[in-house]
Amino acid sequence: MDDPTQRESSDVSRLDFDIEWPPKHAAAYLIETPAPILIDAGDPQDRAEATIRDGLATKGYEPGDVEAVVVTHPHSDHIGQVPFLREAGATVYAPRPVLEQLERDPADLAEGVREIGRSAGYRGEAIDREVERARSSLERNRRLLAPEAAVPFEFGEPFAVADREFDPIHTPGHQIHHASLATDLNGERTLFSGDALIEPFRPGAIHVGIDYGAYDAVEAFHRSLDRFDGRPIDRVFPGHGPVFTNYEEAIETTRSALETLTGETLEAVTAIGPATPMELTRHRAGEVRYPAQLLDTLGALGTLEDRERVEYECRDGVRYYAFRKASP
Template sequence: MSDPTDRAAGPLPVQITRLDFDIEWPPKHAAAYVIETPDPIVIDTGNPDERAETTIRDGLAAQGYELGDVNAAVVTHPHSDHIGQVPLLREAGATVYAPSAVLEQLERDPDDLANGVRDIGMSAGYRGEAVEREIERAQDSLRRNRQLLEPTDAVGFEFGDSFEAAGLEFEPVHTPGHQIHHASLAVTVGDQRILFSGDALIEPFRPGAIHVGIDYGAYEAVDAFHEAMDRLEGRSFDRVFPGHGPVFTDSERAIEHTRNELESLTADTLEAVVTIGPATPMELTRNRVGEVRHPAQLLDTLGALGTLERRERIEYVDHDGVREYAARKAPL
């Protein structure tokens, strides 16, 4: 837990306390924030384990609050390290807010999800039991997230329409790429404009282009991330509170860094295609990063391949549902 007040931006008129949670996957931590207005608001809620519950309880207690004092919990996106303690806060009386598109997504038919994972997993180079494992993983994730962020027990908000929670007016900005229905939350506190950026904008690293996971739309992830940066660029924020990494003040520098990292990913993927193509996305990922340790590494590749195809730099041949990419031949 820390006080993210930054001297460059000046003191905030209300305290915003950061709660840090340990997670098992990189970057090994996640952050939530308590806006200490008369009716406290929690932005994101950490992961779903007992340690995270203790973090929430102890963090609130250190600021003189109990769980029942929290008026609202606002969710940026439905990954487990951000919605893990939603049930705890909801049961204590907090109103839960989340993007309406997220709540609709959580109602998806598991069989439809299986079809998406099967088609895209096969296209990427998964075989046999590996495809079935990915389907099981995706369906388990859907069931878990639906239990954590129960759609019928949350208030949905629309992108582009401001909404009020506990006396503060939030502007949800649609920032896909890391997650297809991700919301970055712009809000004015006193005389300062701040952004709760979730996993859309982080310093000093780029979040994975997870977007939809292994599912229909995976090849659109990098383009979607660029669209997210388009929506944030040119806005003025005094301070940005991300879901990982430190609080920062220079949002334009973080946007530029994210764009540069996306372009580096795209260039590296093109180099892999030129070097070993025709090749499947899985083979290209191994060429790019070595051993594939995390699904995000493959998902980055899928997103970059989609971008390169739309830029007419590469093309693929479909072999019974499996894509093999090669550099696009120049016209005669």
């Protein structure tokens, strides 16, 4: 007898892209209909365009056959080939707040990066590098996902693409304006979860990057998991990792992983505090090779502060966190 946990929906094909940072791959999904729809669009490298061309050809399509691209969130490994597909004739859909975010004044972004970067323990040239990284990312994403050339959709309001209805769920934490997309396929309630829900690992709490709101990342992720709770989802197509059917288990695993992160961060504060977020990250995770490691710490510290487990003293803009003793 056919095992439904091993059977992938015949109406969806997965396109896998090689990327340079963990988890070293990203996925987009082709909904195979007379008017094909792509969910996300790979990374910006030339090889990604070849991946899309080859994946479409395998199913008998050409790039010009793609009716629409629906974007879950504006990270480069998910919007990289939007210009190629748009030029081929596809209509691009994205959350309205994402398109508004892409119009942000670079000077305001720089101010946010400097303030939050300094609070985390960056100094001097390191802050300048983060500002330049953030500006470059904004310029790149604005070029890839041109806001004036996209159709906006609203969170919580179903919208139709090529006669298919999607229910967009606001799921921040990994990215502040992230959309997870629920729809019906082959009698199943299906979720295209982007990077908000992945199995078997936890997505990074990147949220806004090093910017205003970075300390809210873990709480935002918990709100996303609350929004996932209770939905009758049969199958999940994530932006990384395998397609899975254990939806409720993945929610609880992610929630548990966030609590583990928060607990490890509290242990670091207890062990070496008062300490900066950067020092706490090194204690918790070792060498800081990726910004996501620090961003996890910032989000966890925000949650611990909300729970009144830690407090910080600010010296010249730098936060020094310590365990919060109970009031007498």
